[in-house]
Amino acid sequence: MMKKATREQSKFHNKSLILNTIYNAKHISRADIARTTHLTRSTVSDTVSELIEEGLVAEIGYGQSAGGKPPVLLQVVDDARQIIGIDLASGEFRGALVNLRGEINERINIPIDEKSGDMALEFVYVLVEKLLAAATQPIMGIGIGAPGLMDSDEGVVLTAVNLDWQDLPLVDLLQERYDLPVYIANDSQVSALAESKFGAGDKSPNLLVVKISRGVGSGIVIDHQLYQGDKYGAGEIGHIKVEEDGELCRCGNYGCLETKISSRAIRKQAGQLLAADPDSILHEYVSPGTSVSLENVYAAYQAGDPAVTELIAAAGQDLGRSLAFIISVLNINQVIVAGSMSVFEDGLLNPALEVLRKSVLPNIAYDVQMGASVLGEEIVILGAAGLVLQHELGLL
Amino acid sequence: MMKKATREQSKFHNKSLILNTIYNAKHISRADIARTTHLTRSTVSDTVSELIEEGLVAEIGYGQSAGGKPPVLLQVVDDARQIIGIDLASGEFRGALVNLRGEINERINIPIDEKSGDMALEFVYVLVEKLLAAATQPIMGIGIGAPGLMDSDEGVVLTAVNLDWQDLPLVDLLQERYDLPVYIANDSQVSALAESKFGAGDKSPNLLVVKISRGVGSGIVIDHQLYQGDKYGAGEIGHIKVEEDGELCRCGNYGCLETKISSRAIRKQAGQLLAADPDSILHEYVSPGTSVSLENVYAAYQAGDPAVTELIAAAGQDLGRSLAFIISVLNINQVIVAGSMSVFEDGLLNPALEVLRKSVLPNIAYDVQMGASVLGEEIVILGAAGLVLQHELGLL
Numbered sequence: 001m002m003k004k005a006t007r008e009q010s011k012f013h014n015k016s017l018i019l020n021t022i023y024n025a026k027h028i029s030r031a032d033i034a035r036t037t038h039l040t041r042s043t044v045s046d047t048v049s050e051l052i053e054e055g056l057v058a059e060i061g062y063g064q065s066a067g068g069k070p071p072v073l074l075q076v077v078d079d080a081r082q083i084i085g086i087d088l089a090s091g092e093f094r095g096a097l098v099n100l101r102g103e104i105n106e107r108i109n110i111p112i113d114e115k116s117g118d119m120a121l122e123f124v125y126v127l128v129e130k131l132l133a134a135a136t137q138p139i140m141g142i143g144i145g146a147p148g149l150m151d152s153d154e155g156v157v158l159t160a161v162n163l164d165w166q167d168l169p170l171v172d173l174l175q176e177r178y179d180l181p182v183y184i185a186n187d188s189q190v191s192a193l194a195e196s197k198f199g200a201g202d203k204s205p206n207l208l209v210v211k212i213s214r215g216v217g218s219g220i221v222i223d224h225q226l227y228q229g230d231k232y233g234a235g236e237i238g239h240i241k242v243e244e245d246g247e248l249c250r251c252g253n254y255g256c257l258e259t260k261i262s263s264r265a266i267r268k269q270a271g272q273l274l275a276a277d278p279d280s281i282l283h284e285y286v287s288p289g290t291s292v293s294l295e296n297v298y299a300a301y302q303a304g305d306p307a308v309t310e311l312i313a314a315a316g317q318d319l320g321r322s323l324a325f326i327i328s329v330l331n332i333n334q335v336i337v338a339g340s341m342s343v344f345e346d347g348l349l350n351p352a353l354e355v356l357r358k359s360v361l362p363n364i365a366y367d368v369q370m371g372a373s374v375l376g377e378e379i380v381i382l383g384a385a386g387l388v389l390q391h392e393l394g395l396l
Numbered sequence: 397m398m399k400k401a402t403r404e405q406s407k408f409h410n411k412s413l414i415l416n417t418i419y420n421a422k423h424i425s426r427a428d429i430a431r432t433t434h435l436t437r438s439t440v441s442d443t444v445s446e447l448i449e450e451g452l453v454a455e456i457g458y459g460q461s462a463g464g465k466p467p468v469l470l471q472v473v474d475d476a477r478q479i480i481g482i483d484l485a486s487g488e489f490r491g492a493l494v495n496l497r498g499e500i501n502e503r504i505n506i507p508i509d510e511k512s513g514d515m516a517l518e519f520v521y522v523l524v525e526k527l528l529a530a531a532t533q534p535i536m537g538i539g540i541g542a543p544g545l546m547d548s549d550e551g552v553v554l555t556a557v558n559l560d561w562q563d564l565p566l567v568d569l570l571q572e573r574y575d576l577p578v579y580i581a582n583d584s585q586v587s588a589l590a591e592s593k594f595g596a597g598d599k600s601p602n603l604l605v606v607k608i609s610r611g612v613g614s615g616i617v618i619d620h621q622l623y624q625g626d627k628y629g630a631g632e633i634g635h636i637k638v639e640e641d642g643e644l645c646r647c648g649n650y651g652c653l654e655t656k657i658s659s660r661a662i663r664k665q666a667g668q669l670l671a672a673d674p675d676s677i678l679h680e681y682v683s684p685g686t687s688v689s690l691e692n693v694y695a696a697y698q699a700g701d702p703a704v705t706e707l708i709a710a711a712g713q714d715l716g717r718s719l720a721f722i723i724s725v726l727n728i729n730q731v732i733v734a735g736s737m738s739v740f741e742d743g744l745l746n747p748a749l750e751v752l753r754k755s756v757l758p759n760i761a762y763d764v765q766m767g768a769s770v771l772g773e774e775i776v777i778l779g780a781a782g783l784v785l786q787h788e789l790g791l792l
Contacts, residue, residue, distance in 0.1 A: 149759050206625070222618070228727070230727050230728055233759060234726060236756075241754070253754075324636050324637065325636055325721035325722065328629075331626050334626075358637070360636055363545050363632075364629045
């Protein structure tokens, strides 16, 4: 439960503390670091020397003198390292080189079509190797976000249905192959980490991110840390049965939340609209003989198609009914919706918030703020990079 | 976010660490404490001297010699202090003197009928004073569990509908009046703390306690600590709308979980059974002209009344549908049901677990274990005492 910090832990803690302080300031002097952290001048000085030697921190000039010698100002060197962030999304694997500030230097997507098993694993190697080849700075590590259940401590993919992976020791495989630190977590979970570290949020310590794309999941940040639950499954809301005799879900069950609000579900519902109504605006966007894409739905939504607007609102209401439980349990006020469905913004979020407000105690719902993520398609990549920053540098 | 520990924090931390070590061992030597905690011999020795002086720890004899002088064994003095634990339950205020081990020395209940506002506050004073008068050891502090929303940091009752309290600074009032440390939290939340500290559970770091009595609420322990959310409302599940056009709830809304599974709801449903079926076994237990009590329902349940059994099973299924969300969000495997409804044990829990297993991914539901609390009516009192132990001694 409680343990005394060993000398090494304590050193890592102090170094992280100092690095975080420099990272969060625009620029700062050694004296101000000591004042902020309550560490001794000599600990600060020694650690800063180490950080400068590692290239993570640089002296950038002089600050205002308070009478005596003007203080030297320090800054984190944002481009000192690159991190490989990977999103094992269904349909395509996405990767990027990310700097210490969450800026993307290089972006590579590999379509994997319906590949799974060992074939899919080969695509991971290809993606990593392309990114390694493109690197312009030392690589700090590899972070991976993947749909499914990931054992983040052992580095094992417990199940990833789309990829047909079971108990795959992906972290060991990559570590041995590339001799780099590797971290993995569920894609919705790392999305929450991405919002917490690089998002537009108010940096509240607690944060809920609901990711709605082909699948539906959520990630929970408590006290600036990713909360994963007893067995890494926290936030796994996509396959909760929300309708007794609902539609068949790809998980084999019926009436899962995914069958109601995922992009697949919306495309299917829009297809039914299209078939039922010869006057639907959707016909203007969908090429005959092709299935409705989410882009088609969005175009019709933007053109003001009332049936499509209602369809999105209905998904929002379903989301709100689920949020009633999630928010009542967690009492987290900052909620961010990410994933491809987040393009509908208020069309989805307002109905959700309205249902939420009607469905729980005013005291619980009152302060909830919902917003769409601004991190776009790169949210999982950034969260995966965040895993590496957190573990390797202790950056919160 | 991260802060360097001050000398005082660090001293409290070390003292708590040592006290926890002694508390969790049957008996232990100073040398073994140093080995377990990685603290220096002299820190252990100084701190133990302090704890002995305070009467919290005693030398109880000699252990096995490992060659040299046999080591002196230490033990926590369970009765060194008493804690006042208070449960501001609806209908009656309950209090007790509790020792350091969660054993109840003295128990006092005060019926408060329908009293509220200042009158109810007077009853709190009466209860505290009766317990102070009964104390046989120095009082360490007062812990309070109350239904409603409690600001545990400021010590303010934000809302307690039954008592008609709003923004009542109860902790300040009691601290000034009795010059003792006082702590407060929601009753379901402290119930989770009680289970975590004194319950029969396997001491897993994460724990969910669902308390079903006249009201319905839950408490969440994460990593041995009470999780209260952004605004102390975490676990407030009783007033989630679970039925679109459901019954009127005392909160003013319709179809809340409370209207389906609380003891009030069950009594009401049993009353309807009674009225509808002249052959119901319930007639044997309910005196004509009186309303059905939960004891009546339990008696009929034990006698095997099929309609009553079904009614309890239906409540269990409703509970299971809510648990599907809660467990998917938290991924906590240890679930304990407390409160007066927990007497139905498997009759309530098995249908809940069955629905839960059918309603979420097998990976999430597979390891969930549900049990009825063994702490009975005293669970809130014990949890309230636990608040004091945690804050005053750092006992986890």
